[in-house]
Amino acid sequence: MPAPLIEPVARLIESFARLPGIGPKTAQRLTYHLLRAPDGEARTLAAALVAVRDQVVFCERCYNISDAPLCPICRDPNRDQLRICVVEEPLDVLALERTGEFKGLYHVLHGAISPIDGVGPDRLKIRELLGRADEASRSGSPFDEVILATNPTLEGEATAMYLAERLEAVVGIVSRIARGLPVGGDLEYADEVTLIRALQGRRAV
Amino acid sequence: MPAPLIEPVARLIESFARLPGIGPKTAQRLTYHLLRAPDGEARTLAAALVAVRDQVVFCERCYNISDAPLCPICRDPNRDQLRICVVEEPLDVLALERTGEFKGLYHVLHGAISPIDGVGPDRLKIRELLGRADEASRSGSPFDEVILATNPTLEGEATAMYLAERLEAVVGIVSRIARGLPVGGDLEYADEVTLIRALQGRRAV
Numbered sequence: 084m085p086a087p088l089i090e091p092v093a094r095l096i097e098s099f100a101r102l103p104g105i106g107p108k109t110a111q112r113l114t115y116h117l118l119r120a121p122d123g124e125a126r127t128l129a130a131a132l133v134a135v136r137d138q139v140v141f142c143e144r145c146y147n148i149s150d151a152p153l154c155p156i157c158r159d160p161n162r163d164q165l166r167i168c169v170v171e172e173p174l175d176v177l178a179l180e181r182t183g184e185f186k187g188l189y190h191v192l193h194g195a196i197s198p199i200d201g202v203g204p205d206r207l208k209i210r211e212l213l214g215r216a217d218e219a220s221r222s223g224s225p226f227d228e229v230i231l232a233t234n235p236t237l238e239g240e241a242t243a244m245y246l247a248e249r250l251e252a253v254v255g256i257v258s259r260i261a262r263g264l265p266v267g268g269d270l271e272y273a274d275e276v277t278l279i280r281a282l283q284g285r286r287a288v
Numbered sequence: 289m290p291a292p293l294i295e296p297v298a299r300l301i302e303s304f305a306r307l308p309g310i311g312p313k314t315a316q317r318l319t320y321h322l323l324r325a326p327d328g329e330a331r332t333l334a335a336a337l338v339a340v341r342d343q344v345v346f347c348e349r350c351y352n353i354s355d356a357p358l359c360p361i362c363r364d365p366n367r368d369q370l371r372i373c374v375v376e377e378p379l380d381v382l383a384l385e386r387t388g389e390f391k392g393l394y395h396v397l398h399g400a401i402s403p404i405d406g407v408g409p410d411r412l413k414i415r416e417l418l419g420r421a422d423e424a425s426r427s428g429s430p431f432d433e434v435i436l437a438t439n440p441t442l443e444g445e446a447t448a449m450y451l452a453e454r455l456e457a458v459v460g461i462v463s464r465i466a467r468g469l470p471v472g473g474d475l476e477y478a479d480e481v482t483l484i485r486a487l488q489g490r491r492a493v
Contacts, residue, residue, distance in 0.1 A: 088382070089343075089344055089353055089354060089355045089359075089360075090343075090355065091336065091339040091340045091342075091343045091344055091355070092340060092344060092353060094336045094339065094340075095333075095336040095337060095339070095340045097336075098332055098333040098336040099333070101329065101333075102318055102321060102322075102333075103317065103318070103321050104314060104317065104318075105318075109309060111379060111382070112308065112309065112379070113307055113308070113309075113310075114340065115353075115377065115378055115379050116307065116308050117307075117337065117340065117341075118340060118344060118353060118378070119398070122341055124306065125337045125338070125340060125341045126337070126338065126341065127303055128300075128303040128304070128306075128307075128334075128337055129333075129334040129335075129337040129338050130334075131296065131299045131300040131302075131303040132300060132322065132330045132331070132333055132334040132337075133330070133331065133334050134296040134299065134300070135296045135297060135299075135300045135319065135322060135323060135330060136322075136327055136330045136331065137296075138294075138295075138296045139294055139296055139297060139323060148294055148297060148320075148323060149294060150294045150295065150296070154294075155294075172320065173320055173323070174316060174317070174320050177293070177316070193324070
């Protein structure tokens with residue numbers, strides 16, 4: 084019979100433990116850390132949490148996170164308006180932006196098709212993507228390219244195939260990001276599917 | 289040149305990343321999770337954070353966390369008032385309480401002596417512990433036992449030795465928790481110091 088845990092402490096441990104990847108032990112550690120940290124630390128975190136929910140919205144064009152109806156990327160007139168990169172999550176946008184390699188716009192699906200998890204196309208921002216492509220096509224300047232950058236997983240591949248079929252007719256090129264050996268990886272330790280993809284995707288040097 | 293990160297999002301990632309054991313990647317994941325989770329999740333966590341700082345105090349006798357001047361353990365008249373277990377952190381109290389093995393009171397030092405980190409005895413609740421022992425001794429009913437349950441680390445051992453010297457004169461027995469092979473552990477993989485302690489601490493069966 085453990086001593087009764089002080090209620091506000093139990094509640095904070097519980098709230099932390101509900102976050103993905105945070106187990107009960109880590110939740111305890113975080114809670115006790117904040118109990119002893121300077122008062123500002125817990126309050127700053129609390130304020131940041133509330134601000135994120137109050138101030139952050141999704142871009143009404145690409146569904147990336149935004150602080151205004153249109154996100155900074157969609158607002159930027161210097162970006163290639165006819166090249167769209169389709170990703171599963173806002174974090175994927177961040178990862179791609181860090182490369183500085185892509186100068187077009189994005190479309191964030193907020194997930195991938197996964198019948199096992201009950202996620203059908205209607206649960207994602209797919210209708211909105213097809214709408215963007217359609218509208219561009221009908222206005223006389225169809226998208227030059229839609230790059231399908233969903234994850235190289237079962238769900239990501241299925242989503243890419245689903246989208247490719249439906250986009251073909253209304254955009255110039257539908258492409259899929261390359262799958263192969265990660266840079267710095269070791270051929271010896273690569274799984275077979277990755278190796279097969281690496282061979283299939285080979286190019287003349 | 290990555291796209292500008294929305295300010296409230298950047299601020300929340302930063303706040304999470306300041307927590308111990310949470311790297312920038314995890315901080316990102318948590319932030320994006322909360323962006324898409326039901327509104328209540330972020331607000332519940334924010335409220336729990338504020339509540340912990342507003343409602344939780346340290347017990348004025350044992351310095352464990354508490355919701356009142358005296359913590360639930362110090363308030364409990366059924367606990368052995370003359371047996372004190374000295375630990376480094378409130379989390380250690382929780383761990384010991386889970387065993388149900390100890391029926392006395394606690395004293396939480398809030399750290400261990402560590403000259404390298406600039407933590408001297410005066411930065412810990414050591415004066416308060418010596419005061420409790422002195423007062424009990426002078427009142428005619430000295431503590432039967434003070435169990436030194438600081439961690440089996442360099443700092444924990446140094447703290448235990450420091451306390452033992454100063455408590456000897458005013459309490460019945462000063463004891464130290466046993467160090468040895470962890471239950472379920474494997475002798476083959478134990479480090480030498482643990483093995484030496486296990487041998488030194490052997491008992492007749």
